[in-house]
Amino acid sequence: MKNNKKKNKIETISLDLKKKILEISYKKKAHHIGSCLSCIDILTALYFGFMKVKNNQIKKNDRFIMSKGHAALSYYLVLMKLKFFSEKFLLNEYLTNNGKLGGHPDMNIKLGIDFSSGSLGNGISVAAGMAYAHKADKQKNKVFTLIGDGECNEGIVWETALFAGHHKLNNLFVIIDYNKLQGFGSTNKILNLEPLKSKFQSFNWNVDQVNGHNINQIIKSLKKLNKKKNNKPNLIIANTIKGKGVKFMENKFESHYEVLDSTKYNLSIKNLRLL
Amino acid sequence: MRFVFVKELIKYAKKKRNVYLITSDLGYRAFEEFVNLFPKRFINVGVSENNMIGIAAGMAARGKKVFVYSILPFVVFRSLEQIRNNILHNDLDVNIIGAGGGFSYNVQGISHNTSEDISVIRSLPNLSIHNPGSRFEAEFIVKQMFKSKKPSFARLGKAPNKDFYLRKINKINDTILTKGKQLTIFTTGNILENVYNSVKILNRKGYKIKLISIPTLKPISENFILNNINTKNVLTIEENVSIGGLGSLIADIILKSKKNRKINFNSLSLEDIIHNKIGSQEYLRKINKLDQESIIKTITKFLNE
Secondary structure: OHHHHHHHHHHHHHHHHHHHHHHHHHHHOOOOHHHHHHHHHHHHHHHHHOOOOOOOOHHHOOEEEEOOHHHHHHHHHHHHHOOOOOHHHHHHHEOOOOOOEOOOOOOEHHHOEOOOOOOOOHHHHHHHHHHHHHHHOOOOOOEEEEEEOHHHHOHHHHHHHHHHHHOOOOOEEEEEEEOOEEOOEEHHHHOOOOOHHHHHHHOOOEEEEEEOOOHHHHHHHHHHHHHOOOOOOEEEEEEOOOOOOOOOOOOOHHHHOOOOOHHHHHHHHHHHHOO | OHHHHHHHHHHHHHHOOOEEEEEOOOOOOOOHHHHHHOHHHEEEOOOOHHHHHHHHHHHHHOOOEEEEEEEHHHHHHHOHHHHHHHHHOOOOOEEEEEEOOEOOOHHHOOOOOEOOHHHHHHOOOOOEEEOOOOHHHHHHHHHHHHHOOOOEEEEEOOOOOOOOOOOOOOOHHHHEEEOOOOEEEEEOHHHHHHHHHHHHHHHHOOOOEEEEEOOEEEOOOHHHHHHOOOOOEEEEEEEEEOOOOHHHHHHHHHHHOOOOOOOEEEEEEEOOOOOOOOOOHHHHHHHOOOOHHHHHHHHHHHHHO
């Protein structure tokens, strides 16, 4: 029962943040709405259901790198919910001249942003560096990173996959937002990642697959991987839907670029209510 | 000079426990002592420069002082974006050590030799840039790297084990090697050997040449440069293209200053071409007019014009 209650609470947070994604993207004429909707369930599951993060205990926090930096808004909203900053601050700073919250996140420890991102492929490498340092210092904080599927085209992802497997970085948790779409079409047609699970397994990683919109499943998977005692880095392949919750955006790579007008905004909010 | 670097690094690593050395599978016959002394603070990431910079950035973000090591063009050109985004933008204590530079890798060709690394790296903000030309200079720059907690880069070319300085370098003024009122020469990096020997020969013949070595190109004290130009003639010599190199650095400083408008300036540097000729360091320097004989010719021609 307790678990169920918690799950519902996080689901409520996620739905609330989805509305905010649409609202703020509409206000700010922001792109990458599809990407934000694709990964918001993962981020809320991670931050509210598993990670140890408190805005007043920055040194002790687990670390997170938003490697798919283009979905920055969903990340900012989670940090806002954690009270690293207020909604007013977010509205004032996001995509504004001289603002602190750009289209891609810039490292700012006070705001909860553990590292900068924007250029794909780098997050997993930096996260592995952090994980290595934590292990060297026998620190218990874990390191998490969210990467995109298109991002896995980058060679550095596989350099790091080798490195983390070799160095047994079991404090590293990578989640792939696997929505099967990338910049200019479908992942399978552009550069097929399959078989993704066995690829990472062969690099000596623990790999689990989940429905990336089932918050309970994501949390369970994180807990399951965390209990493993085989000293392997961890990967969760989260099967997701780009634009999840907004029918006209779902499974369309164009939702990476689309900006909402008032008609589309109203329609998208109606769509979300049905969830 | 990499042996000097390793020796100095070991000295500081003994005092500071957060010092890490990361290599992309290079350093054979150079890092063994470090590995023996600090096996847990040495990481060979394998042949993967980009990941090396990412790992270094992550470790520095968690409080480590990191030195990364590779052959110059691999780390500068292949990993330029990682350096820019991950290290410089986030202001991390990562120190990039590039072996080679100029024609140090001689017959190994253009993949290993560089003529434009200084130019590219100099345009990056928030990065100290060192280019030592002798043992004492290398010791000096490692000391600077340990004084600072900000990003830095060093080009470690091949240089003879002897030194041109009589004593250790403690401050920037110590890099004035000869005095003279006829011509001021600025030089940087391991070409110092040839320049120093040329100047010695000419001064013995009666020329009056002031030679200043610039082991740190960034940050640079404009006042130090301007205060030391008390000759009409100024020449820069470097084993790098002039674009963005020492030549353009000194020219910029002179042109922007009000008091040095009548200076007769020239730079001896590598041509703006693909430097893909094969040969020894000596041969490659000779065909690029950076051997001792050519340097002497350039100087005397410049002064007699």
